[in-house]
Amino acid sequence: MSPLFLVVEDDLQIRNFIKFSLKSQSYKSIEVSTGKAALEAIAIEPITAIILDLGLPDMDGMDIIKQVRAISDIPIIVISVRDQDNDKVEALDAGADDYLVKPFSIKELLARIRVVLRHTGNSIKESPAILEFAELKVDLIRHKVTLNEKEVHLTPMEFHLLTLLVKNYGKVLTHKYILNEVWGSSLDSDVQSLRVFMANIRRKIEKNPAKPRYIITEVGVGYRFADE
Amino acid sequence: MPANNKPKFIYNFTVQRITVVMCLMLLATLLSFLVEHLGFTEVNIVVIYILSVLLASRYTKCLYYGVAASLIATLSFNFFFTEPIYSFTVYDKSYIFTFLVMLLAAIFSSTLTSNLINAEEQAKKKESQAQILYQVTSSLAKASGTNEVLRASMECLASLFNSSVSCIITDEILGSKFHLLELQNIKSVVSITQLNREAFDEHVKRFHTTPVLFQDRVVCYFCLPADILSSDENKYLEESIFMQITIAVERVLLTEEKETAKIETEQERFKSSLLRSVSHDLRTPLSGITGAAEILLHRLKDHENITLVNGIYEDSAWLNRLVENILNLTRLQEGRINIATRQEALEEVISEAVRHVQKYAAGRRILVNIPEEVLFVPMDGKLIVQVLVNLLDNAIRSTEKSGTITVSVTVDHDRVWISVEDDGEGLENVDISKIFDIFYVADKKIADAKRGAGLGLAICKAIVTMHNGEIVAENKKDGGASFRFCLNC
Numbered sequence: 001m002s003p004l005f006l007v008v009e010d011d012l013q014i015r016n017f018i019k020f021s022l023k024s025q026s027y028k029s030i031e032v033s034t035g036k037a038a039l040e041a042i043a044i045e046p047i048t049a050i051i052l053d054l055g056l057p058d059m060d061g062m063d064i065i066k067q068v069r070a071i072s073d074i075p076i077i078v079i080s081v082r083d084q085d086n087d088k089v090e091a092l093d094a095g096a097d098d099y100l101v102k103p104f105s106i107k108e109l110l111a112r113i114r115v116v117l118r119h120t121g122n123s124i125k126e127s128p129a130i131l132e133f134a135e136l137k138v139d140l141i142r143h144k145v146t147l148n149e150k151e152v153h154l155t156p157m158e159f160h161l162l163t164l165l166v167k168n169y170g171k172v173l174t175h176k177y178i179l180n181e182v183w184g185s186s187l188d189s190d191v192q193s194l195r196v197f198m199a200n201i202r203r204k205i206e207k208n209p210a211k212p213r214y215i216i217t218e219v220g221v222g223y224r225f226a227d228e
Numbered sequence: 229m230p231a232n233n234k235p236k237f238i239y240n241f242t243v244q245r246i247t248v249v250m251c252l253m254l255l256a257t258l259l260s261f262l263v264e265h266l267g268f269t270e271v272n273i274v275v276i277y278i279l280s281v282l283l284a285s286r287y288t289k290c291l292y293y294g295v296a297a298s299l300i301a302t303l304s305f306n307f308f309f310t311e312p313i314y315s316f317t318v319y320d321k322s323y324i325f326t327f328l329v330m331l332l333a334a335i336f337s338s339t340l341t342s343n344l345i346n347a348e349e350q351a352k353k354k355e356s357q358a359q360i361l362y363q364v365t366s367s368l369a370k371a372s373g374t375n376e377v378l379r380a381s382m383e384c385l386a387s388l389f390n391s392s393v394s395c396i397i398t399d400e401i402l403g404s405k406f407h408l409l410e411l412q413n414i415k416s417v418v419s420i421t422q423l424n425r426e427a428f429d430e431h432v433k434r435f436h437t438t439p440v441l442f443q444d445r446v447v448c449y450f451c452l453p454a455d456i457l458s459s460d461e462n463k464y465l466e467e468s469i470f471m472q473i474t475i476a477v478e479r480v481l482l483t484e485e486k487e488t489a490k491i492e493t494e495q496e497r498f499k500s501s502l503l504r505s506v507s508h509d510l511r512t513p514l515s516g517i518t519g520a521a522e523i524l525l526h527r528l529k530d531h532e533n534i535t536l537v538n539g540i541y542e543d544s545a546w547l548n549r550l551v552e553n554i555l556n557l558t559r560l561q562e563g564r565i566n567i568a569t570r571q572e573a574l575e576e577v578i579s580e581a582v583r584h585v586q587k588y589a590a591g592r593r594i595l596v597n598i599p600e601e602v603l604f605v606p607m608d609g610k611l612i613v614q615v616l617v618n619l620l621d622n623a624i625r626s627t628e629k630s631g632t633i634t635v636s637v638t639v640d641h642d643r644v645w646i647s648v649e650d651d652g653e654g655l656e657n658v659d660i661s662k663i664f665d666i667f668y669v670a671d672k673k674i675a676d677a678k679r680g681a682g683l684g685l686a687i688c689k690a691i692v693t694m695h696n697g698e699i700v701a702e703n704k705k706d707g708g709a710s711f712r713f714c715l716n717c
Contacts, residue, residue, distance in 0.1 A: 011512050013513065013520065014515050016520070017523055021522075055508065081507065102512065106522045192604075195572070195604070208596060209575050211596050216580075
């Protein structure tokens, strides 16, 4: 069964080109222009994922994220003209799966959609024991990481961080989210130590830490594990 | 000349007082002769003399004349009415006691009188001063606006000193040179003339000038005729009036300042909401254009059509970067971006910038050289990403598609230098000094073909300066341009 997307966007042109780009991948979609219509569609249709604009005429997209998250785990990709870090962090912390600033390229949007689909395709609870990305292999059970068949030695904390990123590959994880998952707290001062850990992991798995292939930084927001 | 007038005036006044005393004494003596002739007792004569001393004190309003009158009265009584008559000696020694008592009574009463009179006069003077001050305060309180306050002040001064008044307003209020306001008398109209520096100095020298200060700077000068300065009381009054004027001017200026601030905040709010809506309104259609062009690019087969649509795509992408830069520069210039310095890992900042421009770098290679150890530098990460994006963008525009761009990091003591170098044509020497100016575009010929709003580098400079760093542009020895900026560790 092909996936069904809900496109919530008040601008006709953008709605159109998202619709056409989804169609080009043989995905089905429903397009609505208001928050109210969006919430109705979510209640009735078997939606796979939501592509959501934050600035809607009748309500703020942030409220839609919160309302959807209260009842379901449907992936939400936010598309917005709001380009400030705090807007991104707020949306991601409220439960959005991804955030794209307008104007974005279709390639980018489709890449994010693929990530979402892969995550929904294989049930997260039964994630595979070994995750593979290009030359990097992460064995979640035996706590082993190999790069080009060669073992990489990570400290327990580094491994913990890497697994968190790898399990959520393709998704932006905010500093706050990572800190809460790994340290159980999210003090601003901890972000600094998080950066040190990330830098160390990069030195072990990246060819050039300044042009990372795996661990991508979203400055001011968080980290993303690039899967493609 | 006023210098000669004063002693003459005092002299006249003295003669007048002496005449009064002499007349009163003469009158008292004549009356005493009448009393003696009628056969009344000597006590009556003494009383008459004491009364005359009292009157003398009352009219001369001066203690000294009262005392003098007392002496004259006692001596006259001795001379005319005690045995032996017409001599200052006495047979009856008991008279000496009478003289003494008489003298004391006369002195005492004259002292009392003159004190009373002085006190009354002081009270009257104080009352009139209070009245004047009250009038000044109330007329100043009614005035609103700088001009009205100044006019009211001038009217008060004119009525108080009964003379012409002028006021010079300094440029801080009016925004140009000195303005002279003149008021000939209370009812005349204020005339306004402009003064240059020399005329101002001349005017200040010619008059008795008092400056009015507001927040340690002179707002205006009040000029009164130089000969107006009189007694200490007037001086005191003048001081009080100027204090009132200063308070009124302060009040008005503070209100005006508050109002300007309010207007400015409103304009600021308007500007920022305008910017927000512009950014939203431009970005949304731009997303539509870029997106539609991108889809078309994938669908089209015909080469000509692809070239055309590619043009749409690239131009809309360029427009979007321009909008972003304009917004950022406006924010920077308004001081609305507060830099939030944090320890950022330099490699993360560089990698984000490189990732950002990679999309439109086409075939160009972007090399990154960073030191082995992790470098943490205090900065506003997002802004430094913007600097790097702009420098990389610049490098991409000035290199061929097969070109190479190198980003490198070097540590120099407590500074980190980040450089972006390309292997393009390099900068023209004339450009280098102006290259960071707003809206400076390198070569007009190139400007048409490879646009750059000339904003990118201006933003770089603004951001680096906010970080207390430096930014330098130069040509490499082996060709190509090099941009370097440093941040403090």
